[in-house]
Amino acid sequence: MDTTQELGSYTVGRGRVVTGASRRQRILSALGFHAVMMIGALIICVPLIWMVSSSLKAPNRLFSVPIEWIPYEFRWQNYVEAWNRAQFARYFFNSIYTSVATTLLNLFFCSLVGYGFAKYRFPGRNVLFLLILATMMIPFHVVIVPLFILMRDLGWLKGASVYNALIIPGMMSAFGIFLMRQFIQTLPDELFDAARIDGASEIGTYLRIVLPLSKGPLAALAVFIFLDTWNSLLWPLVLTTTNDDYRTVAVGLTTFQTVHGTQYHLMMAASTLVAIPMILVFFVLQKYFIRGIALSGLKG
Amino acid sequence: MTMQLRRRWSRWWDTFNIYHKHSLWGLAFVLPGVLFFIIFAYYPVLRAAQLSLTDYNLLSPPRYIGLGNYQFIFQEGSRFYKALVNTFEFVGGYAIPMWILALALALIFTQDFRGRGVYRTLYFVPIVLSETVISIVWRLIYHPQGIMNAAVAPLTGGVKIPWLTDSNIAPIALIIVAIWRVFGYYMIIFITGLQNIPGEYYDAAKVDGANRWQVFRFVTMPLLRPTTVFVVVITLLNGFQSFVYQFLITRGGPNDATTTLGYLIYEEAFPNLNMGRAAAISMVLFAMLIVLTFIQLYLLRQRYDT
Numbered sequence: 001m002d003t004t005q006e007l008g009s010y011t012v013g014r015g016r017v018v019t020g021a022s023r024r025q026r027i028l029s030a031l032g033f034h035a036v037m038m039i040g041a042l043i044i045c046v047p048l049i050w051m052v053s054s055s056l057k058a059p060n061r062l063f064s065v066p067i068e069w070i071p072y073e074f075r076w077q078n079y080v081e082a083w084n085r086a087q088f089a090r091y092f093f094n095s096i097y098t099s100v101a102t103t104l105l106n107l108f109f110c111s112l113v114g115y116g117f118a119k120y121r122f123p124g125r126n127v128l129f130l131l132i133l134a135t136m137m138i139p140f141h142v143v144i145v146p147l148f149i150l151m152r153d154l155g156w157l158k159g160a161s162v163y164n165a166l167i168i169p170g171m172m173s174a175f176g177i178f179l180m181r182q183f184i185q186t187l188p189d190e191l192f193d194a195a196r197i198d199g200a201s202e203i204g205t206y207l208r209i210v211l212p213l214s215k216g217p218l219a220a221l222a223v224f225i226f227l228d229t230w231n232s233l234l235w236p237l238v239l240t241t242t243n244d245d246y247r248t249v250a251v252g253l254t255t256f257q258t259v260h261g262t263q264y265h266l267m268m269a270a271s272t273l274v275a276i277p278m279i280l281v282f283f284v285l286q287k288y289f290i291r292g293i294a295l296s297g298l299k300g
Numbered sequence: 301m302t303m304q305l306r307r308r309w310s311r312w313w314d315t316f317n318i319y320h321k322h323s324l325w326g327l328a329f330v331l332p333g334v335l336f337f338i339i340f341a342y343y344p345v346l347r348a349a350q351l352s353l354t355d356y357n358l359l360s361p362p363r364y365i366g367l368g369n370y371q372f373i374f375q376e377g378s379r380f381y382k383a384l385v386n387t388f389e390f391v392g393g394y395a396i397p398m399w400i401l402a403l404a405l406a407l408i409f410t411q412d413f414r415g416r417g418v419y420r421t422l423y424f425v426p427i428v429l430s431e432t433v434i435s436i437v438w439r440l441i442y443h444p445q446g447i448m449n450a451a452v453a454p455l456t457g458g459v460k461i462p463w464l465t466d467s468n469i470a471p472i473a474l475i476i477v478a479i480w481r482v483f484g485y486y487m488i489i490f491i492t493g494l495q496n497i498p499g500e501y502y503d504a505a506k507v508d509g510a511n512r513w514q515v516f517r518f519v520t521m522p523l524l525r526p527t528t529v530f531v532v533v534i535t536l537l538n539g540f541q542s543f544v545y546q547f548l549i550t551r552g553g554p555n556d557a558t559t560t561l562g563y564l565i566y567e568e569a570f571p572n573l574n575m576g577r578a579a580a581i582s583m584v585l586f587a588m589l590i591v592l593t594f595i596q597l598y599l600l601r602q603r604y605d606t
Contacts, residue, residue, distance in 0.1 A: 033413070041422040044480070048425070050447055051437045063445035113333035120326025123312050128334050135341040139541050139589060141565045142582040145575050146347035147340070149358070172336045202325045231430035233544050238570055250432045254548065257436055264440050271433045282428040286421065289428075293485060294492040 051275070055079070055268035062264050075265070082269040085260065090245060091252035098166045098236075098248060099229040105171035106225045107218055113172070114180025115210045119192060129181070136174045140234065148238055157239065162246040165239050170229060176221050179295055183217040184210060220292030223285050230278065249274045345586075352580040357573045369580035380581060382556050383564040386471065390560055391539035393475040399531065402483045406490030407516075424484035431481065435548035438477045439464070442549075464550055467557035474545045474558055486531050493527030494520070533596055540589055561585050 049069070054062055055078055056071040064072075082088070117129050147169055151157055156165035187210075195205045211218075233250045240247045247255065253274055260266050282289060352369055354362035373380035409420055426434065441448045442463035449460050463473045501523065505515045521528075543562035546552055552559035552567065559567075561581060569578035 034415070037408075037415075037419050041419060044423055044426060044484075046447070047434075047437050047441055047480075048429075050441060051433075054440060062440075063443070065450075067447060067450055109332055109336070113330050116326045116329025116333075120322060120329065122323035122326040125326070125330075128330055132333055132337050135337050137537075137590065137593060138341055138345060139537070139582070139586060141541055141543075141562055142348050142586045143341065143344035144565070145351060145569050145579050145582070146344035148569075149347070149351075149575070150344070152358075169340050172333060174337065177333055202329075206329075227428065231432070233430070233432050233547075234566065238566075241570065250430055253432050253436065257548065264443075267436055268440065271436050275429050275433050278428050278430070278433075279425070282425070290424075290488055293488045 048275075051268050052272055054264060055272045057265055059263065059265050078265050078269040079273065082256075082266045082273065085266065086252055086256050086270075087244060087247075088249070088252060088270070088273065091247050091249045094163075094166075094246055095230055095248040095250070098163065099226050101163075101167045102170045102229045103222050103226045105167070106173055106176050107222055109172045110176030110221060111180045111184075111210060111214055111218065112206065113177045115184050115206055117177070117181045118184035119187075119189070132174050132177055144234065144238065151239065157243075160246070162239055162243060166236055166246070166248070169235070170232075173225065176225065179217055179221055180214065183214055187213055216288075216291065217295065219285075219288040220295055223281075223289045224292045226281070227278070227289075348579045348582055351576055352583050354576045356575040358575060359573075362576070365576070369577045370584075372577060373580055373584070379556060379559065379564060380561075380584075383559045383561050383581075386556075386558060387540060387542075387560040387562075389471060390475060390478075390542060390558075391536060393472070394478040395532075395535045395539055398479045398483050398486065398535065401479070402486035402531070403490050405483070405487045406494055407520075409487065409491050410494045420488075423487060426481045427485045429481075431544035432548065434477065434481055435545055438473075439549055442473055465554050467555050470550050470554060470558050474549060477545055477549065478539075478542065482535075486535065489531055490524070490527060493524050497523045529597070533593060536592060536596070537589060540585065540592075 053069055053071060056074045056076070057068070057078075058071075058073065058075055061068060061072055113132075117125060151165040151169075154164075155161060191209055191213075192205055195209055200208065230248075231250060232248075233254065236248045236251045237254060240251055244255075253270055256270055257267060351362065353364060353366060355365045355368070356362035372378070405423065409416060440446055443449075444460050444462060448463060452461060461469060464470050497520065501519050502515065505519050510518065541562045542560055543566060546558045546560050546563040547566065550558040552563050561584075565578050565581050565585070568574045568581065
């Protein structure tokens with residue numbers, strides 16, 4: 001699905017307009033329609049505008065009446081202050097590291113496993129596939145306690161090994177495997193036969209045929225997994241309750257709120273800092289993101 | 301019986317032999333996946349079931365107490381019951397209006413109009429931000445002197461609504477945030493579903509002289525059913541597990557008014573270290589979700605067939 005092209009050069013109500021409707025009526029209905037849509041867009045954007053605006057205010061001007069949309073005076077030092085009140089540099093590093101690692105592992109394993117299910121025939125294939133698919137039904141709240149205990153027993157709650165606990169339980173996703181299988185199934189079998197005749201090994205086929213041809217769904221999956229890992233709160237929160245050095249930005253922001261909860265100007269500066277990379281990623285990769293969502297809805 | 305088994309076995313063996321090498325490669329490719337989900341999904345579920353029968357605080361070894369945890373949570377007037385009711389209210393309050401909004405917008409966005417892409421992108425932005433950031437921002441918005449009260453002032457005559465400190469209003473406040481964040485996501489899913497309906501059906505309906513409502517009711521709705529099933533199942537599953545808003549915006553309060561099952565499980569397990577009790581609550585949640593999903597799939601399939 002494209003996102004920006006073919007934005008209609010048509011006017012609203014095209015095809016719906018009763019014959020004989022005057023030009024003026026048509027313009028009026030278009031105006032009304034756009035007014036409603038714009039109010040909707042405004043409701044969506046106001047909280048974000050408010051976040052940025054409040055992040056630049058002096059604490060005593062946060063609730064000034066009338067509402068100050070544009071700060072009376074831009075206090076950039078809020079950002080410096082927020083940044084220095086917690087280890088945000090570390091949080092960002094941790095988030096980037098765990099999100100990138102989780103994404104790469106998912107891309108590799110989901111495509112590999114998906115390929116196995118899509119193009120090979122072996123006894124028990126459907127049962128195993130269902131076994132994996134069925135895990136999508138398991139709420140995370142059910143596994144969180146046993147997983148936490150498992151991590152503790154593996155010694156992954158101490159020091160830098162927390163990274164293992166942050167990354168490994170998320171290194172594959174049933175949804176990703178499903179997505180890749182569905183896509184790889186649509187690749188023509190002749191392609192794989194030809195590769196085998198040319199003497200390609202099974203792994204070679206995966207590397208040289210499956211991976212290059214699956215760039216689209218892989219990109220969509222990457223955006224999906226990256227955002228999911230970056231945004232996840234519960235699991236990293238539980239793992240790093242007493243371990244500030246390994247907190248991700250989501251957890252860092254949460255603890256920042258517990259400590260500086262009433263200093264809204266600093267909270268908003270910290271939130272904006274965390275939100276900006278996400279918004280940038282979204283606008284750059286919007287196409288893949290929307291495609292990923294579209295793909296996720298196709299399975300029904 | 302034995303004949304049947306033997307036949308099945310020999311069929312299995314034949315398939316295995318014919319595809320021998322091929323089969324082994326396939327198995328090798330899927331094996332990491334199968335092992336991963338056994339270790340990180342199936343084992344934890346069984347372990348949770350086992351833990352739910354114990355008293356365990358992470359420090360001393362688990363002590364078997366039979367159904368003690370279940371007896372505790374099913375006591376009359378327990379926090380569990382309160383959380384159960386709150387969860388159903390949250391899910392109902394967020395899911396139903398959200399479906400209607402998302403579908404209505406999807407119907408609008410499958411028409412041609414100027415600025416469509418821009419609107420679509422704007423409506424979609426909140427999903428990119430994490431629930432964490434959004435919760436923190438909305439706490440400021442719901443502040444007694446915040447912009448939410450400024451926005452509703454003309455309706456209330458300037459009376460300040462205690463959005464987060466009144467036990468009747470706080471659940472609604474969270475529902476608004478939840479809808480605000482995700483409707484754009486489900487809108488995109490509905491748009492894709494609508495675009496996948498072949499145009500011929502609409503042409504045929506037009507030839508038959510169907511009006512707009514009839515087209516929607518007898519063409520769009522039935523053909524959109526796979527998408528609808530997906531959206532319904534996913535939103536309910538997510539809704540029943542809601543945690544971040546309850547944790548960051550209201551801490552389950554005021555007076556447990558926003559304590560949902562997701563929040564209660566977290567609270568029992570991690571600050572309170574009642575691992576067994578948390579596991580018991582999570583098993584009830586799991587059972588509920590399984591039953592719910594089967595009911596939904598059954599109902600939706602049944603209506604589809606007729």
